[in-house]
């Protein structure tokens with residue numbers, strides 16, 4: 001008998017086929033949207049037999065399972081599981097709370113998404129967690145900022161608004177040598193253009209409100225975690241009662257189906273607009289890591305396989321009209 005060669009599943013195919021089980025749903029392609037809180041069983045024995053899988057809407061439904069499965073498959077084998085959150089900021093907060101305890105210290109890049117900074121300066125400070133903001137382009141020199149109680153390093157590349165690229169493998173190596181956890185806001189690139197777990201990230205956060213949703217009509221966030229960090233993440237999310245509405249979960253899953261083609265167009269169109277802006281007399285600098293002139297271009301080229309549509313510009317000083 002000839003041995004069948006199994007071709008690896010390409011990400012675009014995976015996006016279309018993951019998180020669904022038509023045979024479990026009368027052949028319908030997509031999972032149903034369960035609007036659910038309480039479950040009813042005909043007998044107490046039946047409840048005992050089935051409660052391990054589903055026991056309350058907040059703890060999971062076939063809709064949430066489908067979305068978690070699809071996201072986990074996209075992240076690859078190192079990802080042990082995914083937590084679904086009602087927004088990107090909730091995902092950031094849940095990941096941080098899952099990891100750090102009172103008396104801990106965390107390192108956060110100076111270019112971080114502003115509400116992440118607000119969370120660290122507000123809630124985290126009140127909970128007794130201290131934050132140091134580091135230069136996002138510091139690379140392996142981040143070692144100097146470590147303390148005995150440094151529990152986690154947060155990374156985000158490119159930086160929000162200022163678009164610095166970070167040497168995430170170098171930072172992760174330093175962090176892991178010191179037993180610290182690396183968590184990343186990977187909203188910009190998504191797992192399609194940056195394989196966070198392959199580059200040393202332990203927990204990956206996405207604001208699904210953006211590219212996963214893709215149509216400005218949902219609020220959603222998620223955290224993917226490796227085996228070491230998943231239990232604390234899941235426990236935190238359950239303990240805080242965090243969950244996502246069924247329609248938003250369904251739209252997130254539907255958004256995933258077209259993520260590949262949408263991102264490819266974002267990449268192409270964004271770069272075209274960036275190159276046009278580079279020629280404009282009003283523009284001092286275009287901050288887009290896929291441009292050859294960008295200071296973070298080498299890192300982008302080494303670690304990323306594409307760019308999404310978000311970038312920024314620095315305007316030349318202009319006199320008041």
Ligand SMILES: Cc1ncc(COP(=O)(O)O)c(C=O)c1O
Nearest residue numbers: 087088089113185187207209220
């Ligand atoms: C990089 C990044 N992370 C997180 C968030 C927060 O996402 P949400 O608006 O879903 O809370 C945003 C939103 O703009 C973002 O740009």
